[in-house]
Amino acid sequence: MPALTISDLTKRYETETAVEDLSLEIETGEVYGFLGPNGAGKSTTINILMDYVRPTTGDIQILGYDPHDDLVDVHQRVGILPDRFSVYGRLTGRQHLEYIIDSKGAADTPEKLLARVGLEGAIDQQAGEYSRGMQQRLALAMALVGSPELLILDEPFTGLDPHGARAIRDLVNEENERGVTIFFSSHVLGQVEMICDRIGILHDGHLISEGRIDELRSDAGVEATVSFVVSDLSKRLVDAVDSLDSVTGTTTADNRIDVQVRDDTARIDVLATIESAGGTVETFSVREPSVEEIFTAYTGDR
Ligand SMILES: Nc1ncnc2c1ncn2[C@@H]1O[C@H](COP(=O)(O)OP(=O)(O)OP(=O)(O)O)[C@@H](O)[C@H]1O
Structure with missing residues (x-):
């Protein structure tokens, strides 16, 4: 019941x-x-x-x-x-x-x-x-x-x-x-x-x-950001990551590339792409969208 x-x-x-x-x-x-x-x-x-x-x-x-x-x-x-x-x-x-x-x-x-x-x-x-x-x-x-x-x-x-x-x-x-x-x-x-x-x-x-919060995250279309610190970060590498279907945007600062990804599997694609474009990933971290971002995505434009 x-x-x-x-x-x-x-x-x-x-x-x-x-x-x-x-x-x-x-x-x-x-x-x-x-x-x-x-x-x-x-x-x-x-x-x-x-x-x-x-x-x-x-x-x-x-x-x-x-x-x-x-x-x-x-x-x-x-x-x-x-x-x-x-x-x-x-x-x-x-x-x-x-x-x-x-x-x-x-x-x-x-x-x-x-x-x-x-x-x-x-x-x-x-x-x-x-x-x-x-x-x-x-x-x-x-x-x-x-x-x-x-x-x-x-x-x-x-x-x-x-x-x-x-x-x-x-x-x-x-x-x-x-x-x-x-x-x-x-x-x-x-x-x-x-x-x-x-x-x-x-x-x-x-x-x-x-x-569930993870379901709402994916329904709201608000993406996680994965930050990779890469040695040998080149324009060719950034372009290759940018062109992936599962990636919706990238920004770079020094030797870090922040990648907005559609779903969990995209992280693997990005990692493989960086390595095949000649980069070496030193560290990476993931930031999931917060409840605030989900909430704004649902209520913001209404
Ligand atoms: N007794 C009442 N008479 C007329 N309108 C009311 C009455 N009680 C609530 N409302 C209206 O109903 C709507 C919903 O109010 P309610 O207090 O349930 O919202 P809430 O989500 O709990 O907001 P809050 O967090 O500000 O309390 C509001 O537009 C409010 O003005």
């Missing part, structure tokens, strides 16, 4: 269609990154999943439950980090957790949960005094109450410094290792690549692309 199924989901506001005809399926144990620029419809989708907002049309199944009809079951089994989470300023971190532990009837302790997000030292401090990043960690600890089977995290990296982002990535990995499915939205693309099995790209309410 998939952990999450969204079928033909549309949400219209009076003048705005936030999400249109969205369908996606997430398998149990997957880490799925739901990417899109601001206003793409990510939060609307997540709010519908948690029944905070009603869809105009469409169906949702979360762990086999309908979030509207079986709200208690869904909230019991799912941990949610909402968008623009705000704390109760006068309550301490401990009190925030006690509240959720009580309402879920969970056996967790605030100490353990706050230690997992690195907030054990601030457990009895009022959350109003927490920094934005600390509040985000508190929210994540709240999402972990009751050992949920599915974590839904809306923009978990917002407001975090690199250390905080790292802590969230580690937590996602730990939870995933114990079999938890993770669905998270983000426009902080650098973080996504490190933790996702699959990504979906949402743009103007439409899912415009979906797949």
Whole structure:
């Protein structure tokens, strides 16, 4: 059974269609990154999943439950980090957790949960005094109450410094290792690549692309660059590399040639061509296109 199924989901506001005809399926144990620029419809989708907002049309199944009809079951089994989470300023971190532990009837302790997000030292401090990043960690600890089977995290990296982002990535990995499915939205693309099995790209309410990062790289037509340091780099050699079908461009600097290649096999062709044109490859390195480049390729001209 998939952990999450969204079928033909549309949400219209009076003048705005936030999400249109969205369908996606997430398998149990997957880490799925739901990417899109601001206003793409990510939060609307997540709010519908948690029944905070009603869809105009469409169906949702979360762990086999309908979030509207079986709200208690869904909230019991799912941990949610909402968008623009705000704390109760006068309550301490401990009190925030006690509240959720009580309402879920969970056996967790605030100490353990706050230690997992690195907030054990601030457990009895009022959350109003927490920094934005600390509040985000508190929210994540709240999402972990009751050992949920599915974590839904809306923009978990917002407001975090690199250390905080790292802590969230580690937590996602730990939870995933114990079999938890993770669905998270983000426009902080650098973080996504490190933790996702699959990504979906949402743009103007439409899912415009979906797949593993390596699949999206090749579909987007953004190429890897292979840099070769070559002794005896000649014009003849560069021309020979340039004329290969699998090569889309070259640039040179000193004794280095940077080659944009269409696919993995092209690297072998380039290597053979350099050697047969009289060059000796001293070193080479590969730079894969980043998630940013893929994302821009999909959303840039739309
Ligand atoms: N309550 C509402 N009433 C009217 N329009 C809304 C409402 N909520 C969202 N929208 C509109 O729906 C669209 C999608 O918004 P949504 O917040 O879901 O996007 P998002 O991808 O989460 O963006 P962000 O990262 O900025 O939160 C936007 O154009 C937004 O203005």
